[in-house]
Amino acid sequence: MDTTTRTSKIPSFQQTEINWDNLDKTKLYVVGAGMFSGVTVALYPVSVVKTRLQVASGEAMKRNAMATFKNILKVDGVPGLYRGFATVITGAVPTRIIFLTALETTKAASLKLVEPFKLSEPVQAAIANGLAGLSASTCSQAVFVPIDVVSQKLMVGGYSGHAKYKGGIDVARSIIKSEGVRGLYRGFGLSVMTYAPSSAVWWASYGSSQRIIWSALGHLNDEGNAPSQLKIAGVQATGGIIAGAVTSFVTTPIDTIKTRLQVMDNQNKPKTSEVVKKLIAEEGWKGFYRGLGPRFFSSSAWGTSMIVCYEYLSMFIAPY
Template sequence: MSLRAAEDDPATEIHLPADIDWEMLDKSKFFFLGAALFSGVSGTLYPIVVLKTRQQVMLNNCPCFKMAASIFRSEGWRGFYRGFGTSLMGTIPARSLYMGALEVTKSNVGNVASVRLGLSEASASAIANAAAGVSAAMAAQLVWTPIDVVSQRLMVQGGDKYSGGIDAFRKIVRADGVRGLYRGFGISILTYAPSNAVWWASYSMAHRGIWSGIGCYFCSKSDENVYRPDGKSVVAVQAFSAAMASGASALVTMPLDTIKTRLQVLDGGCGRTLTAVQTVRNLVKEGGLGACYRGLGPRWASMSISATTMITTYEFLKRLSTKNQESFAL
């Protein structure tokens, strides 16, 4: 990949490390290392997810720090990891599906957009990333929705109703059948598909924009009038681009995420299942549009930290998993 630098010398170019597509990866190494790396990331960020989930299902708004203090006083550190074992069980297969669908779609759509449709590199990259985000989200939700339902029940209702993940799984199936495990599946797709599309397209544009605008300041100039960034600069730009993309994605999809969480956790009383319309009405009654954005702070923080960690870990994972390591050394 090469991007024009915004410098006085228009002939100067920034040469970034080559993009790694699906065909360049050692698949077994890619999935094995990916499972290990992202399990660690999930464990680090899980307490923030617990805070976000509890805020979304409360009838009244509660500040994030007050909520955290309440959980710590009543449940200790274990309260921040309720349902984590169940969540971790789903993380590995869901992440594997996500990464596979992401890379295959990105490579195929990128080739079609640039070669057959004749679009510019920037446009083809944004379209390929958006399409890859949609397909990856849809593939992962087939596994992740049941895990999400169980883990969120444990986060919110904990030991009061369930003794663990297996007990929650059995009780949900006994009460609602297999459909109970896929409560909110439709709204999950409506949440995560556009969220991923917005995130990956925004990331692609932010990443390209930073390198095109001020990238030359992160590079050293060679004798061939070429700017080459070091490894730290590449990671810093990836991280900042991920944080920017997370902000856009969180704002766009937060109401859908709140509705999804409530559908998966709350009942309508007397064993009845709430519909999406009823959930929206209840939210509006509780606090208008602002109620749909409860937990925005933790979600934004979670998405930004997760995305920053994820993208830097993901790019590192791809470089570790290339068939020819020397070709992609920073």
């Protein structure tokens, strides 16, 4: 069927959205894994800097993001910016497969669910994308949390009094020996409370902001005039930045608590309330926003890169 005929009565912004049922799942997972791994390589150092800022104590608390970055390069060189990377990249593939599957299936179901309510396009998108992000993040935590616990310990190894490990296997063995398998899920509740709402807020902000931007550009109800690829990428990138800003501001405090809880020594197991009290005592309420800059940059850059790659990938592998 001719593409022009098929899309002539569809608002032009919707021509950039691909139905999950039409995608070649094998290509999505294989090619997507490669693309997302590349994005992870590029942005991983930001996660290391953010994590170190969040757990800093003593003199290290006086360093900002750039000073922390320079200190890592001075002490460990470029490899220091990739501590725990092997562990993260190993768990990235199954985590992404679970995440993308839950995301798209929930989004499709949610859109059908809210359609009868005749809500505005931005509101429908916010609800459907928010529920999809919440579902995807919650489902992927079973794989992600152990990876996160191990990688964060590697990121801060030898820093601010934290133990240093030989590698991911060494960390896992140490945790299992002292706490059992459940030790790999330390902070699981907080992780779900951090990443599930974070994912929900990100996808809701992205979905609604995209509709608002398309409306401002006159494409929301413009039938038959497909926007250029450059304009599509620009709108997606802008939506990703907006989503990153909203998400980082809303979720950084709980992310800081989660990170501190996960990197604590295996023999020292403070309660969440104790971590909160110590953080307030040391720095006041502003301490909850330690690492906000790197988290905003990471959330925006990762989200923007991921969504542009994913949207392009979806269109590339969708059968026409």
